[in-house]
Amino acid sequence: MAAERKHHAASAARQRARKSNIRPQATGARVEDRPPSESIVRCRWAQDELSVQYHDAEWGVPVHDDRLLFEFLILEGAQAGLSWITILRKRENYRKAFDNFDPAKIARYDARKVAQLLADPGIVRNRLKIAAAIQNAKAFLAVQKEFGTFDTFLWQFVGGRPIQNRRKSFDQVPARTRESDAMSKELSRRGFKFVGSTICYAFMQAVGMVNDHTANCFRYQKLAKITPPQPASRRRSSPLG
Numbered sequence: 037m038a039a040e041r042k043h044h045a046a047s048a049a050r051q052r053a054r055k056s057n058i059r060p061q062a063t064g065a066r067v068e069d070r071p072p073s074e075s076i077v078r079c080r081w082a083q084d085e086l087s088v089q090y091h092d093a094e095w096g097v098p099v100h101d102d103r104l105l106f107e108f109l110i111l112e113g114a115q116a117g118l119s120w121i122t123i124l125r126k127r128e129n130y131r132k133a134f135d136n137f138d139p140a141k142i143a144r145y146d147a148r149k150v151a152q153l154l155a156d157p158g159i160v161r162n163r164l165k166i167a168a169a170i171q172n173a174k175a176f177l178a179v180q181k182e183f184g185t186f187d188t189f190l191w192q193f194v195g196g197r198p199i200q201n202r203r204k205s206f207d208q209v210p211a212r213t214r215e216s217d218a219m220s221k222e223l224s225r226r227g228f229k230f231v232g233s234t235i236c237y238a239f240m241q242a243v244g245m246v247n248d249h250t251a252n253c254f255r256y257q258k259l260a261k262i263t264p265p266q267p268a269s270r271r272r273s274s275p276l277g
């Protein structure tokens with residue numbers, strides 16, 4: 037049993053720690069403290085602890101907060117060519133390095149700040165991506181000025197409410213859709229960078245513009261319940277208050 041092995045390993049570690057007078061680590065193989073999770077079915081991609089946490093709490097939950105929308109836009113752009121888990125692990129570093137994704141502050145970043153970011157191992161040190169974050173902050177502020185909120189502008193691409201898909205498996209999830217194509221085109225036209233259709237679609241999934249949890253995932257029903265599909269009315273809904 038893996039649990040026993042882990043438990044045994046933990047005891048051994050405690051013994052070693054006692055002998056060497058070092059405090060045992062608080063984290064590690066404390067399997068017995070975790071809730072039983074065998075019965076919970078999740079999207080296949082949620083494997084490691086951080087991904088599971090993100091999947092269960094955030095992925096696909098409709099976001100209507102401009103700051104958080106901006107955060108996701110920058111993180112999805114930073115992800116290009118890398119795995120999402122890489123970005124998740126760096127997320128706290130990103131928040132520190134990028135003034136908690138305050139677009140007004142980022143729009144004013146100068147050459148000195150860029151040099152500082154390029155030297156920061158906590159983030160993806162890519163000159164183009166860093167330049168894109170600054171450019172996107174400027175474009176974001178322009179959209180806010182025109183539409184009142186970035187939220188208003190953004191959700192128009194799905195008619196104001198989440199698109200409820202019902203995917204049987206993750207193989208059925210496309211990399212891009214008509215909606216993400218439209219969003220990408222419009223963002224590009226407005227000067228945003230790193231906003232290809234694939235990046236836009238990943239963003240739409242993250243901020244709940246589409247529900248792409250597979251139908252067997254325990255989060256699917258919860259999120260589908262928030263906004264049942266009823267395209268007859270295109271009234272703006274605010275499912276999470």
Ligand SMILES: [Zn+2]
Binds near residue numbers: 078091249254255
């Ligand atoms: Zn899921």
